[in-house]
Amino acid sequence: AQKVTQAQTEISVVEKEDVTLDCVYETRDTTYYLFWYKQPPSGELVFLIRRNSFDEQNEISGRYSWNFQKSTSSFNFTITASQVVDSAVYFCALSDDIVYGGSQGNLIFGKGTKLSVKP
Amino acid sequence: DVKVTQSSRYLVKRTGEKVFLECVQDMDHENMFWYRQDPGLGLRLIYFSYDVKMKEKGDIPEGYSVSREKKERFSLILESASTNQTSMYLCASSSGGSFYNEQFFGPGTRLTVL
Numbered sequence: 001a002q003k004v005t006q007a008q009t010e011i012s013v014v015e016k017e018d019v020t021l022d023c024v025y026e027t028r029d030t031t032y033y034l035f036w037y038k039q040p041p042s043g044e045l046v047f048l049i050r051r052n053s054f055d056e057q058n059e060i061s062g063r064y065s066w067n068f069q070k071s072t073s074s075f076n077f078t079i080t081a082s083q084v085v086d087s088a089v090y091f092c093a094l095s096d097d098i099v100y101g102g103s104q105g106n107l108i109f110g111k112g113t114k115l116s117v118k119p
Numbered sequence: 120d121v122k123v124t125q126s127s128r129y130l131v132k133r134t135g136e137k138v139f140l141e142c143v144q145d146m147d148h149e150n151m152f153w154y155r156q157d158p159g160l161g162l163r164l165i166y167f168s169y170d171v172k173m174k175e176k177g178d179i180p181e182g183y184s185v186s187r188e189k190k191e192r193f194s195l196i197l198e199s200a201s202t203n204q205t206s207m208y209l210c211a212s213s214s215g216g217s218f219y220n221e222q223f224f225g226p227g228t229r230l231t232v233l
Contacts, residue, residue, distance in 0.1 A: 033219040045209065045224040052219075091161065095218040106178075107218040111161040 002027045004094050006110035013082055014118050021077040021113045023092030029053075034068065034075045035093040039112070045091065051075065082117045089114045122146070123225035125210050131231045138197040140228050142210030149214060151193035152222065153177075153185065156207040165208075168193055200232045 003026040013019045025034065036048040049059060051068050059066045063080045079086055095107040126141035144151065152167040154177075164177030166185040174185050182204060186194045193212075197204055207229050211222040 035221075037224075043207070043209075043227040045211075045222075047221045047223070050219070050221060107164070107222070109162040111159060 002029075002032075002094055002096070002106065002108045004092050004108050004110035006090075006092055006113050008113045009111070010114045010116070012116045012118065015083060016081050017117075018078060018080050019082050019115065019117075021079075021090050021092075021115065023075045023077065023110060025073050025075065025092070025094045027094060027096070029096045031096070033095045035091075035095070035107075036066065036075075036077050037091045037093065037109075039089040039091065041088070048077075079115075082115075084117050084119055087115060087117045123210055123212055123223050125208075125225040125228050127228050128226060129229050129231075131233065132197075132200050133233050134201060136197075136200050136232075138200045138230065138232075140195040140197075140208055140210075140230070142193045142195070142212075142225055143191050144193075144210075144212040144223070145191065146212060146214070146223065147190065148212035148223075149190075150212060150220075151187065152211040152213075153183075153193065153195045154209045154211065155179070156209055156227070162209065165195065200230075202232050204230065205232045206230060 005024045032053045034051045037045045039045045056068050065078045067076045089112045091112045092110040123144045132138050150169050153165040154162045156162050163179050165183050166177050168174045168187040171190050184196045207227050209227045210225040213220045213222045
């Protein structure tokens with residue numbers, strides 16, 4: 001069965017600190033996709049990144065970076081020099097490769113990590 | 120700008136009432152989804168639809184039904200609302216025929232059932 005674990009329920013940092021959000025996943029599939037979404041206080045989830053299981057290259061986008069390691073089944077997210085606007089709940093998610101036309105496939109979300117960045 | 124809108128941000132209903140939550144997307148997406156979000160449980164899929172008039176059960180369909188008569192609109196129906204359905208409901212849409220495409224989310228409806 002697929003599973004996504006975000007062990008950190010809440011993290012609090014002071015502005016300009018670096019912070020890493022952990023995500024560990026379980027799947028038996030060889031082809032799968034990993035996601036990070038951000039949910040600011042307004043409530044609307046915003047897509048941040050998608051990674052497929054064959055691409056282990058780390059990715060950097062401005063202050064955001066992602067570290068994908070198949071050996072440890074982890075897809076961690078680091079925010080460098082955090083800002084107050086980064087305060088949000090962050091969700092890691094996992095999907096399989098199935099194209100649906102029936103009740104197959106799924107997108108599994110972790111329980112989220114609430115990040116508070118204080119000025 | 121891509122948009123998923125939900126009919127209400129906040130809704131208060133009484134036990135036993137029939138409740139309709141509406142979701143509209145303007146991106147011509149094939150797929151639409153309804154999730155509920157509860158503290159400590161994350162997001163759980165209730166139903167999804169990959170085409171007009173098509174629907175599939177998600178992880179927690181009990182007590183809910185859906186309707187998709189037009190491509191842009193996906194409705195979630197609580198036939199007889201109960202207090203354990205008090206939750207945040209999120210609608211999403213995506214293109215393509217799989218779960219691995221990016222989903223676009225609406226702002227959510229916080230439903231309270233008294």
